[in-house]
Amino acid sequence: MSKYIIRRLLQMIPVIIGATFLIYAMVFAMPGDPTAGKCGERPCPPAYVAAFNEKYNLDDPLVIQYGKYMGNVLQGDFGENQYGIPVSEDLKNRFTVTGELAVLALIVEGVIGIAAGVLAGLRRGGFIDNLVLVSTLIVISVPIFVTGFVLQYVLGLNLEIVPALVGSDPTFMSLLLPGVVLGSLSMAYIARLMRSNIGENVKSDYVRTAKAKGLSQGRIIGVHTLRNSMIPVITFMGYDFGALLGGAIVTEGIFNIHGVGGYIFEGIHNRDGMAVVGAVTALVIVYLIVNLIVDLLYGVLDPRISHD
Secondary structure, three states: OHHHHHHHHHHHHHHHHHHHHHHHHHHHOOOOOOOOOEEEEOOOOHHHHHHHHHHOOOOOOHHHHHHHHHHHHHOOOOOEOOOOOEHHHHHHHHHHHHHHHHHHHHHHHHHHHHHHHHHHHHOOOOHHHHHHHHHHHHHHHOOHHHHHHHHHHHHHHHOOOOOOOOOOOOOHHHHHHHHHHHHHHHHHHHHHHHHHHHHHHOOOHHHHHHHHOOOOHHHHHHHHHHHHHHHHHHHHHHHHHHHHHHOOHHHHHHOOOOOHHHHHHHHHHOOOHHHHHHHHHHHHHHHHHHHHHHHHHHHHHOOOOOOO
8 A cells, every 4th residue: 555655656746746746837938028017007117127137037048937936835935926835835824715615516416416326326217316317407507607696696695594795703604595506506516426326326237146145225225236336436536626626706796705715816907926836836736736646545345445
């Protein structure tokens, strides 16, 4: 196991370098003046431009710029945004909120999606199966911002069951509705994926053997069928967690959540390159770590999978 973890960590190095170099090049090597708009409608003074270029090493070749940046990242320094605030300090606060939102969305999509998929897969062609198929198709077809605004109006403003907006100090109840909205699309995909996996595995040879041995239906489904059916779902959820961290821009905007998604959007809007690069770099690292954890879970779900 330890050899596998070391090998995977070594494999992450070129991925991190490639992904971060691409985003760094897209931000700092694109044509145009990086100081445009930072001094209002007038061009920035030469002294400001010179100080800006020196601060971000823009006078150096791109590879040298990137090397200096990654050297600072290895020391935990993701640079400073245009207001002089360390990006790592901004991300620490925003990652907490977005992380809580992503975990809540992951729990919602996992619990509801898996339960719906199992019920539909065990009753193929029945009422529950048709209900799951129709409802998930509706969720997939409706854009996420429409789902967010509708649920916010109905549950938050009209019925006042949950808070309609998230304040500066997020609570579980205030994040519950955004978590449901953020995880709704993935929940529909998980339900359909689980339904398909359960439907295939209940017809497998090992299930027929378990029935021939006289095992109870609950043990056959809960221990044998469900574990094998969970592997593709765990893979999807591991990928989705990284996507939830970086793709929550719309949801965070609807519910006034100050998270990583909004931070990246603000950085792009304000042409704050260091903030964008720093946030994306952190997301890449978190995403790779989560995928490593997912790979390690395979051996727990299926003993036939070895990490030796």
